[in-house]
Amino acid sequence: MRKLTFTALLGALVLAAAPAVAQKAYPDRPITLMIAYPAGGSTDTGARIVSAIAEKILGQSIIVVNKGGAGGQVGWTEMSRQKPDGYFIGYINLPALNTVVADKARQAIFDEKSFTPIINQVLDPGVIWVAANSPYKTAKEVFEAAKAKPGTLRAATTGILSDDHLAILMTEEAVSGVHFRLVHLVGGAAQLKETLAGNIDVSFDNVGSIVKQVKAGQVRALAVMDGQRSKFLPEVPTMKEIGYPTVISNSTRGIAGPKGMDPKIVKKLQDAFKKAMADPEHVKKMEDVGLALKVMVGEEYQKYYDDTHAKAIKYTEWAKKRPQK
Numbered sequence: 001m002r003k004l005t006f007t008a009l010l011g012a013l014v015l016a017a018a019p020a021v022a023q024k025a026y027p028d029r030p031i032t033l034m035i036a037y038p039a040g041g042s043t044d045t046g047a048r049i050v051s052a053i054a055e056k057i058l059g060q061s062i063i064v065v066n067k068g069g070a071g072g073q074v075g076w077t078e079m080s081r082q083k084p085d086g087y088f089i090g091y092i093n094l095p096a097l098n099t100v101v102a103d104k105a106r107q108a109i110f111d112e113k114s115f116t117p118i119i120n121q122v123l124d125p126g127v128i129w130v131a132a133n134s135p136y137k138t139a140k141e142v143f144e145a146a147k148a149k150p151g152t153l154r155a156a157t158t159g160i161l162s163d164d165h166l167a168i169l170m171t172e173e174a175v176s177g178v179h180f181r182l183v184h185l186v187g188g189a190a191q192l193k194e195t196l197a198g199n200i201d202v203s204f205d206n207v208g209s210i211v212k213q214v215k216a217g218q219v220r221a222l223a224v225m226d227g228q229r230s231k232f233l234p235e236v237p238t239m240k241e242i243g244y245p246t247v248i249s250n251s252t253r254g255i256a257g258p259k260g261m262d263p264k265i266v267k268k269l270q271d272a273f274k275k276a277m278a279d280p281e282h283v284k285k286m287e288d289v290g291l292a293l294k295v296m297v298g299e300e301y302q303k304y305y306d307d308t309h310a311k312a313i314k315y316t317e318w319a320k321k322r323p324q325k
Helices: 002-022 042-058 070-080 096-102 139-148 163-174 187-196 207-215 263-278 280-288 298-321
Strands: 031-035 062-066 088-094 115-131 154-157 181-184 202-206 219-225 250-258 293-297
Touching (some): 031 042, 031 070, 042 062, 042 088, 042 263, 070 088, 070 250, 088 096, 088 115, 115 163, 115 207, 115 263, 115 298, 154 187, 163 181, 187 202, 187 219, 202 207, 250 263, 263 293
Parallel strands (some): 031 062, 031 088, 154 181, 154 202
Antiparallel strands (some): 088 250, 115 202
């Protein structure tokens, strides 16, 4: 009886240990990388460039999928519902994700705590620009015109509560007497088309969206909304340089996963993507398309995420109270 009991106990211990021994190292199958916007945009472009390098480092395929809709809300909803096992990750665009959460009318099923920030790839500064044939040569000329006839100068964004919309609100807050007539368009292509057609007086956008058009002489960049000049538009002054240091606006694109991810898996993804982002091939291709790299991980990325969310809440509330005329 004692022998049988010992044998049974030994067998049970072996079975209990078996899953730990058999457990495969992450990743042991392809990883899905979700983009919450249609294919062809700047987020999609950057994601495909870096994932092609990162998958070689991880030793598994990274399958890029596009889940566009509702300004990113469709894709982020799907990511928030996934298992936090590291096999479904996706891009988060800040402050777009933050404003979806902050705007209660959108009834998002996720909040700012629903995701695990992993690593940031791009920080694309905001920029104020006009068509090349515009009478406005500087940002201050635009502001003076907006003061002279409040609510009439047509200022375009790439969507309601986009980073460009928030940038206009920041500008109105910083420049006394300025009040634009807001025109919300769907994406950068529509913004470019309408501005060049003369239907928009001034556009608020991101540097990466207009670098090619500036070089081609189609548009004129007036001010970059960052603390330092853009390497892609070195001749364009910052808002700080022209007297408005509080107007800092940008769009970041980084990778996150559902909340509750194992820190070891997060670290492995961080290490792989950080190495991929430092690869000369990645750096060159990103520069070729006018996207500025800003790698952030760990506490730095979490702090940026939290600070951006606080700012998004402030200006989302401001947008609701802002008079239309």
